[in-house]
Amino acid sequence: LTPKTRQLDPYSDLNYQCVDDSFDLKVRQDYLALGLRDNGKNSTARIMNFHLARNPEIAFLWNSADNYSNLLNPELSISCPFILTLTLVVExxxxxxxxxxxxxxxxxxxxxxxxxxxxxxxxxxxxxxxxxxxxxxxxxxxVVSYFLNITAFCKDNNETALETEQDILNSFRKNGFELISPRFNHMRNF
Structure with missing residues (x-):
C-alpha cells in the first residue's frame, strides 16, 4: 500500500485533506477487517494474527519451512498470503x-x-x-527474548477464515508449535 500523490489545497484545513477515504480498518475481537476502494470498486480482506502460546518442547531449524509449506503433506501448508515475524531482543x-x-x-x-x-x-x-x-x-x-507472529490475509467471510485458521494451526502443531490468536490485541502484532 503506497499513498497516492495529490495536491494539497492551501485554503482548506489540513485534517480534512489527510483522511484517505479509499482505506478503512475495522477492529473486531478476533481479527481486523481491511477495506479498500480502488476506482469505485470495493474489496475487503480479513487480517488474522497468531503467536506462540508457549515455547515448543523441541524445535529444529531445518523443520521451520515445514510449518508453512510442507511438500510431503500439502494439506499442512498455509494457502493464503501471510507474514511471518520473528523479533529477537537482546536483554x-x-x-x-x-x-x-x-x-x-x-x-x-x-x-x-x-x-x-x-x-x-x-x-x-x-x-x-x-x-x-x-x-x-x-x-x-x-540472553535473548523472542516473539514469533504470523499475520494471515484471507477473504472476509467466516468459512474462509476458519479454513485459514485451521491450516495455520495444524501446520505449526505438526512440528510442536502451539499457536493462539490474540483477542483485541492484534493491532500490536499487525
Whole structure:
C-alpha cells in the first residue's frame, strides 16, 4: 500500500485533506477487517494474527519451512498470503548477569546440602547456571527474548477464515508449535 500523490489545497484545513477515504480498518475481537476502494470498486480482506502460546518442547531449524509449506503433506501448508515475524531482543547484559548470579548462588547452596541429595536435578541445574554466569561475565553469551507472529490475509467471510485458521494451526502443531490468536490485541502484532 503506497499513498497516492495529490495536491494539497492551501485554503482548506489540513485534517480534512489527510483522511484517505479509499482505506478503512475495522477492529473486531478476533481479527481486523481491511477495506479498500480502488476506482469505485470495493474489496475487503480479513487480517488474522497468531503467536506462540508457549515455547515448543523441541524445535529444529531445518523443520521451520515445514510449518508453512510442507511438500510431503500439502494439506499442512498455509494457502493464503501471510507474514511471518520473528523479533529477537537482546536483554540487558548487566541485569541478566546479576540475575544469573542470584540464581546460581541459590541453587549452589541447595545443591551442596541435604536438599541436593533428595533432588539430584538441582546439582545439574546449579552447574548450568554457573556456566551461563561465566559466559555472561566474559561476554561470550547474551540472553535473548523472542516473539514469533504470523499475520494471515484471507477473504472476509467466516468459512474462509476458519479454513485459514485451521491450516495455520495444524501446520505449526505438526512440528510442536502451539499457536493462539490474540483477542483485541492484534493491532500490536499487525
Amino acid at each position: 540487558d547484559q548487566v541485569k541478566t548477569h546479576s540475575e544469573a548470579n542470584l540464581k546460581y548462588m541459590d541453587l549452589d547452596k541447595k545443591a551442596n546440602n541435604s536438599y541436593g541429595k533428595w533432588f539430584p536435578g538441582v546439582v545439574k541445574e546449579a552447574k548450568e547456571w554457573g556456566e551461563l554466569r561465566q559466559r555472561l561475565a566474559s561476554g561470550q553469551s547474551s
